[in-house]
Amino acid sequence: MVVPLLPDFPKILGTSADNASWLVTVTLLTSAIATPIISRLADMFGKRRMMVVAMVTMVIGSVIAAAGGTFLMLLIGRAFQGLAASLIPVGISIMRDELPREKVASAVALMSATLGIGSALGLPLAGVIYESLGWQAIFWISAVIGVLLIIAVIAIVPESAVRTRGKFDGVGAVLLTAALTSLLLAISKGGEWGWTSEPVILLFIGTVVFLALWFPYELRVSQPMVDLRTSARKPVLLTNIASILVGFSMYANMLTTTQQLQLPNLGGYGFGLSVVVAGLCMIPSGLAMVALAPVSAAITKRHGAKVTLIAGSLVLAVSYVARVFLTGEVWMVILGATVVSMGTAIAYAAMPTLIMRSVPITETASANGLNSLLRAVGTSTMSAVVGAVLTSAVVHVGPLALPTEDAFKEVFWYAAIAALLSIGVSVFIPRVQAAPGLAGGTSTGVYDAGARPGAAGAARPAGLPAAVVPPAAAGDGRPADDEIVVGGTVMGAGGKPIRQAVVNALHTNGEPADWSRADNAGRYSLVLPASGRYLIVSSADGWAPSSQVLEFVDSSSTENIRLTLRLTLSGTVADGGRALEHALVTLTKASGEFVMSTFSDGSGRYEVPLPAAGRYILTGLEPEGLRSQSVQLSLSSRPAVVDLDLGGSPEPATAEHARAGA
Structure with missing residues (x-):
């Protein structure tokens, strides 16, 4: 909602256009930093709790921005608003925990699409509010909506019982924050400061240094901020790479469409529409994303999330190629932008599902948070590319320097190439075979993702490792959940814990239930869909694997696993x-x-x-x-x-x- 006002903020706030651009940059930085941190905290301390925290920061930021009246206060308010971006991956993870299996795919698809829906609707809404009530009203309305949503979340959304407890990786969070700040600041400001300028070069060097410190530290720490071993698994790694490319591709649509429509007709290709009218032209894109959410869910249920991602990327590539040629009329631009949004909706719906099927259930929020972060890296990079291209190819019409039509076409070609590269990456994502009893011949993408109606968390029973927090006891007014959280320690023949052992739980009919990677103290935790007997398969580097059938009664069940044969x-x-x-x-x-x-x-x-x-x-x-x-x-x-x-x-x-x- 702030983007349409950027041209007016220098005059409103008595500042420069370069300073005004920080109102977008600071939100980008804080959202990128907050997403992995809030998502990890959600896995540890409760997803609904962190959802509320994210909403509270948005309300605080909106009030500061509306009441402050100065550029500095508005900048601080926008920084707080950026923290709310972590809401999306945390909310998606709650859906996995709380909804029946058959509802998860469609729910994830719709929530993934809300990023595009909010952007498409926020552009025209901002213009209408600004012209009718003034710029402060934008933030007051955001604050009121935020308060109402906080109340609704507390009243309606149950707290997830699935979580892991332990020491928060503060050092990892600081190093990751420093690396992300350096990287995104260099990308977002490189065009203004000069890509070969000293500040930008130093920021890129800082990024490399911080990441060089962060990676080995995360591999050593017992409970890392980001589980790099899980992230390096082929399905997760390739999905994250595809996410960067899709984020890069789709953002060209949002950055160029309104510019095309608002350009003066002096250059022979602009349409001279006002901010409000140009924003209204984006409404079909938002509606298309809503409409495509159930379609993408249907593709996922029938053919799998991998096919959904490939289909979405293909639509993106074809639509951007079409946009190169559909430039002569307003309706052509709107049509091209709408089809791009359709491809975005399909592709975005698949990514959380691909991630959740490949990570332990107790890590779904943090894994989705990392995926969202990498999408943000893609969108930030496209923002830098658009800025560089549109300012390097201009035509001078009187005092105006307008981007040429070829500059827009060049951006569309870059976006199409990124979408095609996403297809190339997605093809190699391993396809999960259907578990017995699943309809459609393919997995829905979540390892029983099959959540059931949930209940809130309760205190840890005696004897259960600190890393495991069980589901709720009855008494909070909601039905008890069938899902149980169990755990134990993986040990060697001499009773010494085995670090980084992998524990896999399967139903006795072969259907996967969950898996876990033990921490440095050998502790593991599993989320099982119900009590009963499970086939537990355990392995670790240097040890012969073992398998055994164990019966888990409830969340107080603690099973230590022994690997007896050292290789x-x-x-x-x-x-x-x-x-x-x-x-x-x-x-x-x-x-x-x-x-x-x-x-x-x-x-x-x-x-x-x-x-x-x-x-x-x-x-x-x-x-x-x-x-x-x-x-x-x-x-x-x-x-x-x-x-x-x-x-x-x-x-x-x-x-x-x-x-x-x-």
Whole structure:
């Protein structure tokens, strides 16, 4: 709602146009920073609670902006308003927790579309309010609506029972905030300050430095701000890359359409429409997104979210190519913008579903938050591209410097190429096969996403790990939920916790229920759709996997899992058949890196933990340090036995055994 007023704010507030642009930039920065942080807090402390927090910040920001009357107060108010952007991923995650399975896809599709709907309706509404009631009324109306929605959320939306407790990753949040601030500030202001200017270069360098610190820290911390291991899984990684490209593509529509319609006709291609009329021309785009929400949900239910994302990206690509040629009449521009919005609605509806089907249920909000953040990176990048293109190709008509028609077409080509790249990425997203009993031949995209009507959270029962918070006890006026949250610790044979172990829960008919990655203390948590017997499959690097059928009664159920067989590389070192004690045994990668070393015992035997699969060089050296022998191995994820005889060649059978990865 602020965008249409940007040309008037310098005069209203007595400031420069460059300063006025910060009213959009500051909201972009705070929304990008808040989204992953608020989403992570929602997984930990309650989704409805953080939804209310997001709405409260919007109300506070609206009141500050409306009552302040100065540029500084308006800037502070806009910063607070940006925090409310985290509402979308948190709200989507609540839908997974609370709605029946058959309702999740359509609900997610509609809420994903609200970003575009709000933008399309906010543009004309801002102009009408501004001309009728003044610019302060925009913020007063936002504050009133925010208060009403807070009341509605508290009264109607149940608090999700699915959450994880633990220590918030404050250091990770600070590093991520610094990296995002540097990156988005450089992208959004690069055009004004100059892409090769010292501030922009320093900001990009800062981004690299902060990310270089953030990535290894997140891999070490027990409960990270962003689970990079989960984010690196192929379905999540490719969906996030596609999200950047779709965000980049779709934002060209919002940035260029009203400019096209408002350009004076002096250049031979503008239409000279007023701010209000140009905004009204965007209403069909918003309505199209509402109309397409159930369509995208139907595609997801029938063919899967991957097909939905590809279809949406295809519509985006085709519509932008059409926009290159549909420029002669107002109705052509409106038609092109509407079809782009249709593609956006379809693509945006698929992304949360693809994310939620691939992450643990206890991480849905934070995973959706990261996805929303990456979409924002895409839209910010397109904003910079549009600014650079439209200001580099201009035609001078009197005192005016107007973007040329070719500049708009160039932007549309960039958007079409991004949509095509999104299709190329989406094709490689693994498709989830249908679980038994699911209609349509494909998964709806959520691992039972199948939520049931929910109840609020209750205190943790004694004996349950701190990372797990169970569903509510009865007594809050809502029906109890069938879903239960269980947990325990993954331990090795000696009782020592195994960090980063993966625990997978499946129904005994083969349908997946949930999965979890243990933290550095070995603690895991699972969200199960109901009490009963489940097949629990556990694995960890360096350990043989285990499977067992466990019965979970309620959220007080605590099951510790033991992995008993450590995977090793072992064998003997001998000299002409005589066992060598204290012989040195080393393992290096075929590419030269050192891996580990040990010494043989009194019987000539050695044993080391099995390294990651790959090609290695195993070397034995006699105690006197005179003779040695090396053999090349090709190891897999199975135990390997290799005997070395320094008085002859390696044992043929055992060497071949290792090369086969046995």
